[in-house]
Amino acid sequence: MSIKGRIFGTVVGAAGLAAAAGAVGIARQNRIIGNRAAGERVEFGELRSPRRVVVSDDAVDLHVEIDDPADFGAPAPADDDLTLVFVHGYSLNLDCWHFQRAAYRGQVRTVFYDQRSHGRSGRSDEDHCTIEQLGHDLRRVIEDTVPGRCVVVGHSMGGMSVISLAEHHPDLFGDKVLGAALISTTAGGLDPGRILFPMLPLGLGGRFVGRAVRTLDRGHRVVDLARSWGHAVADVFTDRYAFGTDEVPVSYVEFVYSMLNATPFAVVADFYPAFATLDNFDHLEALSRVPTAIICGTEDKITSVGHSRKLHSRIPGSSLLECEGAGHMVVLERHKEVTAELDDLISLAQAGAAR
Template identity: 65%
Template sequence: MSVRRRILGVAAGAFGVAAAGTAVGVARQRRVIARRGAGETFEFGSLRSKPRTVVADDGVPLHVEVDEHDDSGTAPRRGEPAQAPLTVVFCHGYALNLDCWHFQRAAYRGLVRTVFYDQRSHGRSGRSTLGHATIDQLAHDLKRIIDEVVPEGPIVLVGHSMGGMTIIAFAEHYPELFGDRIVGAGLISTTAGGLDPHRILFPMIPVPLGGELTHRVVATLARGHRAVDGLRRIGKAVATVVTDGFAFGDDVPASYVDFVDGMLSATPFEVVAEFFPSFRSLDKFHAVDVLGEIPTTIICGTADRLTSVGHSRKLQSLIDGASLLECEGAGHMVILERHDQVNAALDQLIAAAAATVELP
């Protein structure tokens, strides 16, 4: 990518989607603005599209949903070849599912081609095979989804928490795609390593544990995971309070807390335990420099108690040209708690990414 394209792409992002030229356009930007807050009119978990199944390289079926771009009125001129639209792929976090992108999905539906999927062992996807519940495997799953669902055209990757780690692992394994197929990245409430594992576990098991003790306790509880799931259901009132405190920084509507707690509770503890070692050993800061080749936006709440804002600041320092949005007072579920701010930052990211592929 030339310096000129890089500079102009970032400049486009600074002015929002309207500055991205014909990729989105002024008229469409007005529609984007009008759609902000659209998620409030839809019930959580109600946004659906026809399900697709992508089979991972180890045979695990992955549940995928695609919201197609409404390209009415944007047909190519006579004699011009049709171009594949820009696609935004959303990767969700640990113990959640694709529904966590509720406000982003509502805002972009019909305006941008978007792909949502459930990570292996989460939501409607199949259970992981033994030993494949790892961040590296999630990166390979993402590659398979791109190959089958987005076989052509530019892509913006957006990941929250474990989804952001998935993108970083993807960059480690497939760096050649960045600046070519991958033209933008959004890393939200995430890190490339240095995690405090017991902080991640606490919303699922509200008991304060130390690092090594946590690892042993998780391994022990995994052997009796059905009993743990039963206790989590019995202790729902306590779990809801813990979810509120760890997922959010400010007071949010009770429906937000119930929504997140429902996703956490629906994730079997056996799945929680299978993925847990990956967080403990995560160290991929060496792989993030390739993200400097494309517009990259980093977002985090300053009150995030799981992946603190220090992780986001470190990522920004290692990724050339990356922008950082710190949402004051917001917690780990910033995509819900500050959805208007997050969506506005994603508007700018999409604009910058679109500009880089449109320039000659």
């Protein structure tokens, strides 16, 4: 394989990083079930709403889009109706929630935002590219965009952001935040090689990977150019490490590739150290106060299913959905199963709000 292929293959290894409900919740859930295939009728990246900006504590502009049911022909929600807040993963952007966004349009008020330095959000200072800061950012998004109560849904690094929110702002849980979903994520113990260098033996992680990232970051413009050259190689690695054992449509692979390729390598390098030091398994207590759904594919090569099982064991009352054969991008690969699990979570949160 050529050097440009090896560089790009290295980079694309980052795959981003209800029974309790009453009749009202069940009726709403049935409406949502009928809408789960909506995303299949819309091209990836075409679901848009007017841009809003939430300014973080350190003055980074966060790009936010809100889908209000009233904008899609449904009655306007009351201020105390639930809002869903979606938080994307490493090297991705808010478009990764394509199927969930399509399913809930006109049904529930939903908020999507690009994490700092990702997508359309402003660039962060390297020192603030931390999981703790992402938790503070999520708090600011909730403060500015959620009039009532909410359910927070995080994938990969977005799940880490939700856990950070629970650690640093536990008072929100059970009050403002009535439910949480942790998808393909972890609270620690992650070999950084699984995030960035999944094609290398695990024994080559740690300091070796860190040195490689720092070296590549110094020439990040060349790396970005090489990434744009290596499209065919990218497709192979994206398919292998983002998805599971079942064949997925080529359009899914191309979509994930486009998001990864749009993230500058300097941003990849800025966040990389945060994964090596992540250790939040002792800070999950707030999540036990609300319904928490944990979802993962059994063939996830980035945050393996063992991480989700450990989260489940550490969060009393949580549920665990293991999608057999699915990979890290389970939100795309098994979107109907994921959305069904979110339906149940919403119903449980609604039941809690009614008490």
